[in-house]
Amino acid sequence: MKILVAYSSKTGNTRKLAEAIHLVLPDADLCPMASAPNPAQYDLIFMGCWIDKGTADLEAQAFMAKIHDKPVALFFSLGAYPDSAHAAECQETVSGLLASCSVVDRFMCQGAIDPELIEWMKALPKDHGYGPTDSRKKLWKDAETHPDKDDLKAVSNWATGVLAAV
Numbered sequence: 001m002k003i004l005v006a007y008s009s010k011t012g013n014t015r016k017l018a019e020a021i022h023l024v025l026p027d028a029d030l031c032p033m034a035s036a037p038n039p040a041q042y043d044l045i046f047m048g049c050w051i052d053k054g055t056a057d058l059e060a061q062a063f064m065a066k067i068h069d070k071p072v073a074l075f076f077s078l079g080a081y082p083d084s085a086h087a088a089e090c091q092e093t094v095s096g097l098l099a100s101c102s103v104v105d106r107f108m109c110q111g112a113i114d115p116e117l118i119e120w121m122k123a124l125p126k127d128h129g130y131g132p133t134d135s136r137k138k139l140w141k142d143a144e145t146h147p148d149k150d151d152l153k154a155v156s157n158w159a160t161g162v163l164a165a166v
């Protein structure tokens with residue numbers, strides 16, 4: 001079975017997830033989306049993106065538009081807590097972008113938020129939708145250490161499970 005692990009990553013979090021998947025699937029091709037081969041050549045695609053304003057980042061959206069009728073295992077990192085309503089919405093939104101594929105399984109975890117973005121949000125009024133409330137400051141802090149060792153173990157186990165199930 002030919003497997004592609006393609007990822008898009010602005011600050012490295014999703015790249016770490018992709019590399020952890022590749023460690024347990026060493027025969028798979030691991031590629032940043034910008035240089036990924038034609039997905040039509042593959043039997044299974046692990047597709048990794050980061051969440052940008054509630055959906056997949058633009059590079060990932062462009063790549064997803066090129067995948068048709070393939071089993072896709074979707075993984076992504078985001079700033080929000082994985083058990084939050086926002087994370088669940090992101091998962092549905094990104095899965096919806098793969099409508100012409102069968103999404104065989106999905107994985108997400110928190111990822112440290114770009115410090116430049118945090119500085120920008122800190123300067124906003126507290127009552128702004130992204131402003132520096134106490135709960136939002138706690139979220140930024142909690143995200144700082146992710147993906148951590150446990151996340152990387154979890155994504156490796158997830159990938160092994162995906163392969164066993166297809």
Ligand SMILES: Cc1cc2nc3c(=O)[nH]c(=O)nc-3n(C[C@H](O)[C@H](O)[C@H](O)COP(=O)(O)O)c2cc1C
Nearest residue numbers: 009010011012013014050051053054077079080111
């Ligand atoms: C411009 C921008 C927009 C973002 N939008 C969201 C968002 O809507 N929801 C969220 O939970 N995280 C959001 N994040 C956080 C990233 O999804 C998160 O830090 C992710 O782990 C980054 O992955 P990367 O290191 O692979 O680029 C945003 C980050 C940036 C820089």
